[in-house]
Amino acid sequence: MTKMFTLATANASSALHNGFATLIDATIASFYKVNEPGATVIVTCNGATMFRKAYGMASIANQEVMTPEATMRLGSITKQFTAVSILMLIEEGKLSLTDKLVEFFADYPEQGSQITVEHLLTHTSGIVSYTDKEEFDANIAAELSVAEVIDSFKNDPLEFAPGTDFKYNNSGYYLLGALIEKISGLPYAKFVEQRIFLPLDMSCSYYEGYELSLQRAAAGHTYCDGSFVPCDPMSISQAYSAGALVSNVDDLARWENAIVSGKLISAANWTRAFSPHRLADGSSCAYGYGWEIGTLQQRPMLAHGGGINGFQTFALRLPKDQLFVAVLSNADFGIVDPGYVAHKIAAIAIGKPIQDFKEIKLDANVLDAYVGVYTVNALEQRTFWRDADQVLMLRTGGDITPVHPYSDNEFFIKNTLVHMEFVRDTTGTVAKVVLHQNGEVNENLRVAA
Template structure:
């Protein structure tokens, strides 16, 4: 009977039974093998089309996730902060063009030209405090916004305000401080009275490590076979940048309320949803996906991932909340939206592999520049084409046609393109409803060459290095081969470029060993992608 009613509701909302079954198949595929734990919801114009939960809210007690489970939503918090500032501007309390120094009279001189608008749009130039050395220790201690600001105020700006875009949690910490200062209210109370209650969000709040929160999920890291409790973070630290918890139903109410014009004036809503730089507006990404406008933001915080997307033309809301820290939330949300919007979704298991001659595969080898500091390297070895993005793992590509290839580990495809001369000139990465192009900048791939170093150099590197609480990088010497292994992961041999810098071949990264004045190795720095992660030797 429940199934019958669910299908009726779906049909009434413009979704046929076969579409509902397809949505369930897509969701089940994402969660297969325990790679996703959490809850998902798809709604159109206030009517729930599909919802389902997977895994456990608490693994130790085998308590399942369901629609009432409360998850930390990480940076999805930012759109709530942005809406709060737009409300304050409407009420004449402040203006988004106001300089930060108006509310922080002792702000560093370098901050003089930073405005509230710059903070909201990640164009302030303030360095991201979560990327700073020592953050792994800092996040474990309670800190007010003022104390967090004090930690970064002496750091130089990364660029002149308004000149570029760079994601910065710091800006939203400053915003949280200013909100409390101008309102004389706490962040949690202001949001409760001015955002949550007006829109009927009864199951959302600012998380606290001390409070008893019914139906709150525990966060986990790892995966099948190596699941572990997430590292600790004091929830005072993320504040207005990422401290909220919510449910799928509350986030549906939020999206339909704020983007449906029930909270802000038309002018304020337009300001919130107009992209400034890098497709980022005020606390939300604004992008085109298959010709449709989408307001979207993801979130990640220890043990949790989230994604909230709203398609204004279709009045479609997609919510994905996970209490297992994997990068699947955004991909999951895009697939569910595609089914609801009538677009095809082909799962990796449904793609048929064909055979392509090795001489054709060889023409695809090279370096493709997706962004100024982000490349994709395509290699060929023993007849197998692989692709490796900056800071990521090398993964095999499987041919679907002569020019289009797919991954089996993630839902993504690479399509190679040719110029007028018939030569391969680029690739298109199809992933999460987006298809960015990457021109081919070289027909070769830079390969790192190991050197010989004395065994004593390798022996000095052996040890356990703490990258963050609960997550170590262990270095061992097996025979004459130095081997690295991160918590919950497999072993990876590493090779010397110098006596202090080593690299693995399975992932684009560098491990730099740091010595003290006496020449003893005391720590390391893991350079991977944009991150430089220090780890002290235990």
């Protein structure tokens, strides 16, 4: 085991030293234009910074060039810090994973008696996510108290019995922030500042609006009517412990070093945070406590992304390679997915680059063979249709997405890790589409032409 660990680390380190930094730079530069919103990127291996650079503009309105030190909203990467805060309080004996929600929130409806702290950490509570509700976007600029946000979802029926299913849920992590405040006696913003950021020398990390010093903050943008403009306003009170933290790539590297060093919590709890949670039926979901769990090029990977007004973010770690990559970008739409960039970088760093697909042209009659409706699950479908020489895809509740052919029956989505294969039955009729993403394979059966 030790020999494998050392070898993997050596491979990643030597790849970065042997000209791969140049390749990483060339790969990233192709995604960002100098006069548009950009990104900051860091790559560390075995605790040492191997690559660090900024691309694009920090502010289009002020014509400020992006710098590596720029701070940005993290969005849901915040959840890592919330989860570790909860584990710190557990180690202090102030709560446990099996404690019920109603033990701390006496006015929470009866369904709170079924929901545990661990359900909240693992997105298995069944609580409706407040950010999925129709009124969320319309009221996103309103300054609300913690109690007011909780009141907006606590009386909704559960989507499933706690512990029986997984559904990503911002309400659970909002409740965890309220729990941290109730148990510690500190505002969430002050808890993460005093218990995490200051001890780890993360001087550029803070709850938005609670900066301890002047920061070089990038402006958030969105893409509208053919150009990038300032992002829509929002009250950070509505992100709170599910997404309100701000940081930069240097501090995220410090966070990674703290994790590797086993700081803040015990080794057992770090292991628990990085282990896939098991549902009531014994099946596992690809989520621990604040981290998604998967693979990259057959290597174990821990990761999380974030999306919030004006910003998209992604950070991943490959523990066996001691490799860490963070990409923070200052546009919430119209810019390459930072998760895609981070995966590409990490794969290059370990010497196993992700395949680049090249688009080809197919005749209309070939494309028409794939048009139809395909079942994703009991509630969702995936529809494909042709518009001139372009195939478009729409998943229930999603956005219309162009898909591009790279063979007679295989397609990809540009600047993502998604590619798919249309499969025919014995009669030659297209019967299903098989989607590949991040090492996961999903089959969608065709139900209508």
